[in-house]
Amino acid sequence: MKPINRVIVASVIAIAISGVSAHAYEEGPVAQGGTIEGKVIFNGEVETRKIIPNKDLDVCDGPREEPLIEVGPDKGVQNAAVYLVGVAKGKAWPAEAQQVKTPELVNHNCRFEPHVQAIRAGPLVVVNDDPMLHNTHGYYGKRTAFNMALPNKGQRIPTELTRTGTARIDCDAHGWMEGWIYVVDNPYYAITGADGKFSITDVPPGNYTLVAIQSLTGPVQQSVPVAAGKPTELTIELKKQ
Numbered sequence: 001m002k003p004i005n006r007v008i009v010a011s012v013i014a015i016a017i018s019g020v021s022a023h024a025y026e027e028g029p030v031a032q033g034g035t036i037e038g039k040v041i042f043n044g045e046v047e048t049r050k051i052i053p054n055k056d057l058d059v060c061d062g063p064r065e066e067p068l069i070e071v072g073p074d075k076g077v078q079n080a081a082v083y084l085v086g087v088a089k090g091k092a093w094p095a096e097a098q099q100v101k102t103p104e105l106v107n108h109n110c111r112f113e114p115h116v117q118a119i120r121a122g123p124l125v126v127v128n129d130d131p132m133l134h135n136t137h138g139y140y141g142k143r144t145a146f147n148m149a150l151p152n153k154g155q156r157i158p159t160e161l162t163r164t165g166t167a168r169i170d171c172d173a174h175g176w177m178e179g180w181i182y183v184v185d186n187p188y189y190a191i192t193g194a195d196g197k198f199s200i201t202d203v204p205p206g207n208y209t210l211v212a213i214q215s216l217t218g219p220v221q222q223s224v225p226v227a228a229g230k231p232t233e234l235t236i237e238l239k240k241q
Helices: 010-018
Strands: 034-042 048-051 064-067 081-085 104-108 111-113 116-120 122-128 134-140 143-150 156-161 163-171 178-184 189-191 197-203 206-214 218-226 231-238
Touching (some): 034 218, 116 122, 116 189, 122 143, 143 156, 189 197, 206 231, 218 231
Antiparallel strands (some): 034 197, 104 111, 134 143, 206 218
16 A cells, blocks of 8 residues: 555644534435545654552552553554544444444543544543542543543443544543543544554545544544545554654
8 A cells, every 4th residue: 555645734733633513414325435445554663651540549550551652563553543524425324423322431440441432523421430539521622621520430421522623531530541532523434443454435436635643643634535436545654743
């Protein structure tokens, strides 16, 4: 796979980090849809952060090193988000995004599960699966999206993320906890697997803007052409800002 020229655009960075109001998306049949298949890679040094829990140690485990970016032996990046922007019409939302079951963010063993997820703009349920207080705090950039105390195990509190972009999640009671939610307004998105690969299917033929983002590197934007009934293959290299 040959890399497509990479362009980092200030407006995309601002949107991806700070969030904008979600646009209406129209579901409809896709004739001769194409597929975007690719791999997200990182060739830089993998930095780590030292986690030293200082409370609730029976639940939160002990000191450890955590990578700031998950990179496999072949440089593939796990848990990067990849999505198309500005798509007004196309395939139906996947079953998990049709909000039959509301997406969840779970506090479990002083970690957020899932650590990284992409969700449709709309409702979210925050869950405490631990036997002590968590104070889950979500941000778009520096602006608070939600802030809630969950003192009881099994507690569930509904909220909403109605703006597209990156929501950073932390816990005011356990400062080392961190999670990421990428909020999208169309169903053309994916989270990379352990090998860094992804696939976005049933894309109407045309020219698109694709964004790949990971918390250490920030967003990268590319122009991607999609031909009717054919795959488009690309490699996306992330670089630390």
